Amino acid sequence: MPELPEVEVVRRGLAQWVVGRQLAAAEVLHPRAIRRHLPGADEFAERLKGRALLSAERRGKYLWLPLSGDEEALMAHLGMSGQLLIVEPDSPLEKHLRVRMRFEDGGPDLRFVDQRTFGHVMLSSLVGGVPEPISHIAPDPFEEAFDEAEFARRLKAKRTEIKRALLDQSLISGVGNIYADEALWIAKLHWARPTWTLTRPKITELLTAVRTVMAAALQQGGTSFDSLYVNVNGESGYFDRSLEAYGRRDLPCSRCGTPIRREVFMNRSSYSCPRCQRPPR
């Protein structure tokens, strides 16, 4: 479940179902799932044993659960197809189960399931409350720490296109391919618009669009085109019905009726309205 709204849906599920509980055992079923945990699977499992999960935190698309004891956390990134599921301990093992965590209370497992294995989990120290491996990730636009003036300054200093900048997690985190296209559609900006030509008011408008579309998506439980994108209980979100650009090739723009076009940019799809979002000269 990848972009910010979908990850936030998962964070809320974790806060409800695993925070406050004590881990009994962790089992790594696929080494690739912990490839960023350099000490390896045995150390990962040993270090988790007996630790309590204190809270559920998120920055952009990264999740972490601070642990009792030392200043460290269980961190997760869902990649393209990762899921964190809460399931009864006796329920059948999922086909793509990568890491299984069991609890002292005998209650539901926390399972990391990931078809494509682009996601990962690891243990990491906390630096200023944030996992050390994501110190290079910028705050997301819902955080107190997000500095709009700083974002605007860095954006204008770039020599690249606006969509590439929106997807740059070191500039602003949490935005992915769907919500980048949706926010650009709302702000009537073409994906190729050079960052340095944007005025400060237009940048503010774009940021408002990013926050608006992500907040709306969160209210609908996120965007789910298929069963890969589900909350901790396996349920889909409904925001796909509200998308204005993404995935709507040849369908009429809701503002002007012009068919939405699909173009390839950065080796992935970009959807936009040819009339509302004029390409730069």
Added chain:
DNA sequence: CAATACACCTGTCAGC
């Protein structure tokens, strides 16, 4: 330094 191309995976679907 900054910007870009590519690799990393499994699965589904359209077209032949």
Added chain:
DNA sequence: TGCTGACAGGTGTATT
């Protein structure tokens, strides 16, 4: 029916 190629919500690393 296969088979092939395109495509899928992301990001770390290597290369310019």
